[in-house]
Amino acid sequence: MNLSANNKAHQPRTEQIILFQVSGQIFAISSASVQEVRSVDNIAGLARELPESPLRKVRHSIRRGDQTQYIVNTALHFGLQPRQASLVFFLRRTRTALLVDSIEKMTTMSRLQALSHAFQGEERSWYRGLTTLDQTVIPVVQPEGFLSLEELSLLESVQLTADARSTASDPRGSQLQ
Amino acid sequence: MSIVTEVPVQNFAAAPAQSFVLLRLGERRFAIPASQVAELVAPSRIFRFPHKTPELEGVIVRRGRMIPVCDIAERLTGKKLDTRRFYLLATRKYENQMDWIGIPVSGECELINVEIMEASPSDSPHVDGWLSFGGEVIEVLRLSALTPGPADGSLPAPLRDFAEARS
Numbered sequence: 374m375n376l377s378a379n380n381k382a383h384q385p386r387t388e389q390i391i392l393f394q395v396s397g398q399i400f401a402i403s404s405a406s407v408q409e410v411r412s413v414d415n416i417a418g419l420a421r422e423l424p425e426s427p428l429r430k431v432r433h434s435i436r437r438g439d440q441t442q443y444i445v446n447t448a449l450h451f452g453l454q455p456r457q458a459s460l461v462f463f464l465r466r467t468r469t470a471l472l473v474d475s476i477e478k479m480t481t482m483s484r485l486q487a488l489s490h491a492f493q494g495e496e497r498s499w500y501r502g503l504t505t506l507d508q509t510v511i512p513v514v515q516p517e518g519f520l521s522l523e524e525l526s527l528l529e530s531v532q533l534t535a536d537a538r539s540t541a542s543d544p545r546g547s548q549l550q
Numbered sequence: 551m552s553i554v555t556e557v558p559v560q561n562f563a564a565a566p567a568q569s570f571v572l573l574r575l576g577e578r579r580f581a582i583p584a585s586q587v588a589e590l591v592a593p594s595r596i597f598r599f600p601h602k603t604p605e606l607e608g609v610i611v612r613r614g615r616m617i618p619v620c621d622i623a624e625r626l627t628g629k630k631l632d633t634r635r636f637y638l639l640a641t642r643k644y645e646n647q648m649d650w651i652g653i654p655v656s657g658e659c660e661l662i663n664v665e666i667m668e669a670s671p672s673d674s675p676h677v678d679g680w681l682s683f684g685g686e687v688i689e690v691l692r693l694s695a696l697t698p699g700p701a702d703g704s705l706p707a708p709l710r711d712f713a714e715a716r717s
Contacts, residue, residue, distance in 0.1 A: 398599060398600065400599075451600035452600055452602075453600060484614075486615070486616050489609075489616070489617070489618045489649050489650075489651070490644035490647065490649050490699050491603065491606055491618040491620065491642070491644075491649065491651055491697060491698050491699050492601055492603050492606065492618065492698070493603050493698045493699060494601055494602025494603045495601075495602045496600070496601035496602055496603065499600075499601075503599075503609065503616050505611060505614070505616070508611075509597065510597035510599070510608075510609055510611060510616055511599075512599045512600075
């Protein structure tokens, strides 16, 4: 009998996650989904305002390499009362950056339970599922769930307008919201 | 010669005795087929997180499983429960899958064996049938009509018969 193979088969699959706080609510995100964490102060001068954004939760974008990432106010996305965010998560393989209040800790989850089918609303795209840590239930966010394809195309069109205007005046350096 | 006038007759055909769990929501009692009841547990902490399903309050954790909680009292009695003595964990069908849902109840539950009378077309969609027990007529609840999620697609038998007759 191959003991090591047997042990491996019984090892629970684990995933590194970052627990972060938004308006007093704790969420989790796979650390593999986060490319970079920066302080709001650090990027404030680089963010471009999108005054004509059709989405209340997106007021700024930031150019990173050859790609524009849209900065989502995570509190507004989840319908929470926004507080002053201090950090920005740049998400990997998406065009989304998230404004968050703080990082609680990095940890490991060993179980992710899919949302019950009783949940019928937008939360089905917001979350990959729920996990329990320290006897608390924590929703694990879906990185692709912050901006739908329709929302991204709307943002792209206002971005083009904003870019055209930016030759006349430079709106960078505004306060991130 | 007598003339017999045909009048519509409700189908109150009684099925063989089945087991039901009687539950109390405020002043009223309701029933759920015992086959749909998994457990009755003491109230525990409800974990809340942002979502857009207003009927749900959050989830409770039971044996490592996260179970959504849905207070059906407001729909049935017009007001939310003041006191919660237990959560009745019931199974709810979602198309091809079964899932648990926690229903707060305000009193002791009771297991009874009794015959069910089928619901009539005029009954609300949440009524799966009627029980006569202890001098009371008690609604048997159809959870798929009271909790969020797709309805199970099956109409109450009289409505189903009506639909089939018309097709």
